Amino acid sequence: MKNALIAIFNIVKKDLLIEFRNKDVILSISGFATIIIFIFSFAFDVGSSFSSSTAGGILWSSISFASIIGINRSFVIENENNTLGGLLMAPISRDIIYLGKMIGNFIFITISEIVILPIFAILFNFSILSIEFIICCLLANIGLSVIGTLFASLSIKVRAKEVLLPMLFLPCIIPILFASIEATSLIFQQKSWSELFTWFQIIIAFNLIFFIFSLFISNVIFED
Amino acid sequence: MDNIIKNKLLLFSSFFMLVNIYLIFIWVPTEANQGAIQRILYIHVPVSQISMIAIIIVAISSVLFLLKRNEFWDKIAIASAEIGLLYGTIMLLSGILWAKPVWGVWWTGEAKLTTALILYLIYVSYIMFRNYFPIGSQGQRIAAIIAIIGALDTPLIYFAANLWSEAHPPIVLGPASENDSSFSSSEMRIVWLFSTISFMIFFVYLLRVRYKLQDNISKYLKITTERPN
Numbered sequence: 518m519k520n521a522l523i524a525i526f527n528i529v530k531k532d533l534l535i536e537f538r539n540k541d542v543i544l545s546i547s548g549f550a551t552i553i554i555f556i557f558s559f560a561f562d563v564g565s566s567f568s569s570s571t572a573g574g575i576l577w578s579s580i581s582f583a584s585i586i587g588i589n590r591s592f593v594i595e596n597e598n599n600t601l602g603g604l605l606m607a608p609i610s611r612d613i614i615y616l617g618k619m620i621g622n623f624i625f626i627t628i629s630e631i632v633i634l635p636i637f638a639i640l641f642n643f644s645i646l647s648i649e650f651i652i653c654c655l656l657a658n659i660g661l662s663v664i665g666t667l668f669a670s671l672s673i674k675v676r677a678k679e680v681l682l683p684m685l686f687l688p689c690i691i692p693i694l695f696a697s698i699e700a701t702s703l704i705f706q707q708k709s710w711s712e713l714f715t716w717f718q719i720i721i722a723f724n725l726i727f728f729i730f731s732l733f734i735s736n737v738i739f740e741d
Numbered sequence: 742m743d744n745i746i747k748n749k750l751l752l753f754s755s756f757f758m759l760v761n762i763y764l765i766f767i768w769v770p771t772e773a774n775q776g777a778i779q780r781i782l783y784i785h786v787p788v789s790q791i792s793m794i795a796i797i798i799v800a801i802s803s804v805l806f807l808l809k810r811n812e813f814w815d816k817i818a819i820a821s822a823e824i825g826l827l828y829g830t831i832m833l834l835s836g837i838l839w840a841k842p843v844w845g846v847w848w849t850g851e852a853k854l855t856t857a858l859i860l861y862l863i864y865v866s867y868i869m870f871r872n873y874f875p876i877g878s879q880g881q882r883i884a885a886i887i888a889i890i891g892a893l894d895t896p897l898i899y900f901a902a903n904l905w906s907e908a909h910p911p912i913v914l915g916p917a918s919e920n921d922s923s924f925s926s927s928e929m930r931i932v933w934l935f936s937t938i939s940f941m942i943f944f945v946y947l948l949r950v951r952y953k954l955q956d957n958i959s960k961y962l963k964i965t966t967e968r969p970n
Binding site: 667671672674675676677681684685688689691692695696699715716719722723726727730734737738740 | 807855859862863865866869870873874875879882883886887889890891893894897898900901902904905908
């Protein structure tokens with residue numbers, strides 16, 4: 518158990534070190550999401566009567582589109598530098614590799630949101646400083662990183678992965694999208710925890726099911 | 742033997758379909774509420790049911806392929822996915838054509854519709870993935886994993902879409918917006934059942950043809966990749 522934790526820590530540390538030197542993934546996620554939010558702010562009539570559910574939809578659509586580009590980038594870097602083979606030859610099980618990459622991607626998405634959310638709050642005039650909203654973001658980020666890392670690892674060797682990966686990823690994250698859009702809308706309307714919890718339950722169920730599935734299937738994904 | 746089975750299936754299928762067309766367009770009485778457009782449901786409902794069955798076959802075949810690593814299951818999976826996709830396309834198009842005059846809208850955010858569309862998109866991606874992946878066992882394994890992910894995701898998508906449509910009720914108008922019973926008489930239910938059987942026989946025929954094609958493709962690839970230099 519201790520060795521597994523050390524291995525996961527080392528994989529995350531490696532990814533963070535590479536990222537803080539290149540800034541590939543975080544720049545991709547935050548830049549792309551910010552551009553989409555800007556475009557939507559022109560496309561929709563932003564004002565005091567702007568619907569909270571529309572705002573939630575714009576936010577989570579932008580983060581979803583941007584996340585898959587960033588998560589894909591984290592595996593492309595491994596492929597480009599031929600480091601994936603080295604990672605697979607290490608004396609650790611495949612689920613440890615998956616966990617390490619997943620945690621790294623979760624951190625990248627969360628850091629990117631530190632840039633995206635204030636821009637969103639300014640453009641759409643919504644308050645994002647609430648504990649409910651932070652919990653919603655963290656839960657959704659876990660889901661995006663679990664399923665994103667799974668799909669990115671599946672499509673390492675496929676051609677036209679930039680097209681294929683979003684086509685696979687976006688339909689599969691519909692439960693997270695629905696739940697986080699609706700939860701965000703309820704948070705902006707300052708609804709109670711009991712109404713929010715129904716939507717959080719969907720995200721938690723999604724995260725658990727796919728997290729456990731990914732751990733089991735990681736040996737098959739990285740099989741020779 | 743193989744050709745005899747294939748020809749018999751084709752014969753049965755053709756016969757059933759011809760009788761089906763007669764029953765749908767001539768024999769069955771016109772539904773009082775929806776009018777002639779209701780007849781499209783004798784195609785839409787069976788095709789929807791069979792496309793869902795096809796998806797279940799893909800998921801089960803994919804699990805069996807991963808467990809046993811027998812290429813038979815992989816061929817069944819790809820055959821079922823492609824035929825299921827064809828049936829899914831007919832389902833979506835016939836549904837849209839029925840919905841506009843009956844509900845007053847082309848599409849609603851109802852849970853069943855959302856789930857069907859999302860599953861359809863997942864299976865389009867599955868087939869694209871299979872075609873874009875380099876030839877070999879790794880592509881087969883990964884395609885099987887994608888099929889299982891789609892199957893696992895389906896109940897979550899349905900549940901989330903159900904909650905969503907309760908929170909944002911779709912606005913439907915038109916003659917069947919209040920009353921959803923489209924097969925009210927016994928003749929209609931007979932035709933619906935017959936149509937289901939006809940489309941199921943046709944599905945089995947197409948599945949067999951596609952399986953044979955995939956079998957020939959994999960034999961050809963084995964010969965060409967094993968050829969000595």
